[in-house]
Amino acid sequence: MNLIRLLKYKSGSFFVMIALLGIVNSLVYGSIMVFINNVIAGVGLPFIAAPQSWIYAGLLVVSFLLNKTFQTYIARLTNSIVFEYESGVIDKLRVSTFESFEKLGAQRVYTAIQDTRLLAQVPSNFVNAVNSVVIILCGLSYMFWLSWKAGAMILCFMGLLLAFYLLRNNSIEKQLNEVRDLQNDYHRYLRDFLNGFREIKMSLNRNNSIYDRYIKRTLQGSKELNDRTAVRYLVNELTGNYSWYIVLGLILFVMPQVLSIPTARVTAFVFTILYIMGPLATLISSVPFFTRLKIAVERIDGLEKEIDTYPQYNLEEQSIELSRDFTDLEFSNAVYEYKDAAGKKLFAAGPFNISIKKGEIIFVTGGNGSGKSTFINLLTGIYMPTQGSLRYNGEALVMNSYPHYSDRLSSIFTGVYLFNENYDGFDLDENNPVLQKYLAMMELQDVVRFDAQKKSIDNKLSMGQRKRLALIYALMENRDVMVLDEWAAEQDPHFRAYFYEQIIPVLKQMNKTVIAVTHDDKYYGQADRILHFDFGKVAKDVKLQHAKQPELVK
Ligand SMILES: Nc1ncnc2c1ncn2[C@@H]1O[C@H](COP(=O)(O)OP(=O)(O)OP(=O)(O)O)[C@@H](O)[C@H]1O
Structure with a gap:
């Protein structure tokens, strides 16, 4: 979608506004040209008897007001487009x-x-471009009025110039697209560089490689492309500017001879060319902006269209009622298949036929790549089975039930992410007794810093501490089912033992259903049941009879 179609699509009155601006400005700019030429030549207006100075002033006021109205309109329009897109x-x-x-x-x-930010610069650029086009059209019409032959000559020359521009601009546009691709790659490498800074410090080879072969290469590539496009634009601009001196030369030296144009007319032509040179320069210099904008609009549009092709949930519609009181969860022949972009199967987890009952403490074990995380993604509703189904409290989940189903579980994933704001609206007041109890349970009471203003807790903690805080938040959600993916991996030996021997039994006493991925075989005895994964399947499903019931953490 190009800019004009986008503006038209977002505002039904766009063309009416453009037409109004064009007509009134044509009248104003055209009249100003005629006025000046008439005043220089010492003649009156052709059709109106009113004093010229009054009409001149009146036109300026109308033009000023109209331009203001249009600029305001287009600024509001583009701002709302930016808002709507984002x-x-x-x-x-x-x-x-x-x-x-x-x-x-x-x-x-x-x-x-x-990219959407580029749209914010549309108002001034667009109005300048429209006004420039209007002035150029007025100038051309005036020249045709003075002498149609001379007007036609100049129009042909401008046509040639335009064709030259469009041709060159097409190839520049291709280069700009290449620059954008390189920039996307560059941002990916930059992200790796910043997020993996510690790892980069740990290997000279990696350090040199990411810089020389990836970051510098893409930066160098886009710099060279930018250099080339800058030179091309420059040549375009210079050719454009100097062409007008050629036109002036034609008017001064060729036209009087060839077309026998009198000196007074020559003056009018020269004046008109000088009058439209500024707007032409404005138009030419705004080409790079509009080219970049076109690419940005196409990319934003492409992204939006791509998102539209993906399945979307209707968050309002809850296809089946999902009670907060969990009784059981059933996987029936549930399979999840990873496929590549061409649709080729990469890995399949399942089919799973598992039943999880309220209050069970289940440990999920297995080697690397055995499918534990894929299973957890299915269990938490992050993935929908590609075959088979899940039944929550006996009801088979359908597409629109998934967001509501996920909402019934508390999950802590391996690379837990703690938000900077208290989006959940937890009561994070320092004096909240429940929070204090959980902080003590997680041995965090002397570690966390409260932000009373934001009603949140500072998340600058070690990974192990972050996971403990995440577990507190999970408890505050007060949901029946808790899913923990390698929660204890980053805990020190003391807290790891404490987690399995104290916290897990407490969760059991709270009647929570816990599904925890773990590699800590020393503590397998704390579970009611062990699901052992191998090659994407449940290789063993073992029920244990000896879960401890120690004292509750006070
Ligand atoms: N997004 C993905 N696209 C394609 N294949 C994937 C994707 N995620 C995982 N896999 C593949 O699925 C298989 C199972 O991965 P999964 O992460 O579920 O294993 P895991 O048991 O959790 O391993 P680990 O203990 O190492 O985390 C692996 O072979 C992996 O390559």
Whole structure:
């Protein structure tokens, strides 16, 4: 979608406004040209008897007011487009499936959001461009009125110039697209560089490689492309500017001879060319902006269309009633298949036929790549089975039930992410006794810092401490089922033992259903049941009879 179609699409009155601006400005700019030429030549207006100075002043006022109205209109329009795009993309993403987000990649979303910012510069550029076009058209019409032959000559010359521009601009546009691709790659490497800074410090080879072969190479590539496009634009601009001196030369030296044009007319031609040279320069210099804008609009549009092709949940509709009181969860022939972009199967987990009952403490074990995380993604509703189904409290889940199903579980994933704001609206007041109890339970009471203003807790903690805080938040959610993916991996030996020997039994006493991925075989005895994974399947499903019931953590 190009800019004009986008503006038209977002505002039904766009063409009416453009037409109004064009007509009134044509009258104003055309009249000003005629006025000046008439005043220089000492003649009156052709059709009106009113004093010229009054009409001149009146035209200026009308033009000023109209331009102000139009600029305000277009500024509001583009601002609302920026708002709609940004909020629209985020709104669509939040109702998309997790797989869609994985396919799309966070980088593309960041780039598209940055692209929308370019739209904010549309108002001044667009109005200047419209006014420039109007002045050029008025100038051309005036020249035709003075002498149609001379007007036609100049028009042909301008046509040639335009063709030259469009041709060159096409190839520049291709180069700009290449620059954008390189920039996307560059941001990916930069993200790796910043997020993996510690790892980069640990290997000279990696350090040199990421810089020389990836970051510098893409930066160098886009610098060279930028250099080439800058030179091309420069040549375009210079050719454009100097061509007008050729036109002036034609008018001064060729036209009087060839077309026998009198000196007074020559003066009018020279004046008109000088009058439209400024607007032409404005138009030419705005070409790079509009080219970049076109690419940005196409990319934003492409992203939005791509998101639209992905399945989306209707968060309002809860297809089946999902009670907060959990009784059981059943996997029936549930399979999840990873496929590549061409649809080729990469890995399949399942089919799973598992029944999970309220109050069970289940440990999920297995080697690397055995499918534990894939199972956890299915269990938490992050993934929907590609075959088979899940039944919650006996009801088979359908597409729109998934967001509500996930909402019934508390989950802590391996690379837990703690938010900077208290989006959940937890009562994080320092004096909240429940919070204090949990902080003591997680041995965090002397570690956390409260932010009374934001009603949140500072998340600058070690990974192990972050996971403990995440467990506190999970408890505050007060849901029946808790899913913990390698929760204890980052805990020190003392807290790891404490987790399995104290916290797990407490959760059991609270009647929580816990499904925890673990490699800590020393503590397998704390579970009621062990699901052992191998090659994407449940190789063993063992029920244990000896879960301890120690004293509750006070
Ligand atoms: N997004 C993905 N696209 C394609 N294949 C994937 C994807 N995620 C995981 N896999 C594949 O699925 C298989 C199971 O991975 P999964 O992460 O479920 O194993 P895991 O048991 O959790 O391993 P680990 O203990 O190492 O975390 C692996 O072979 C992995 O390569």
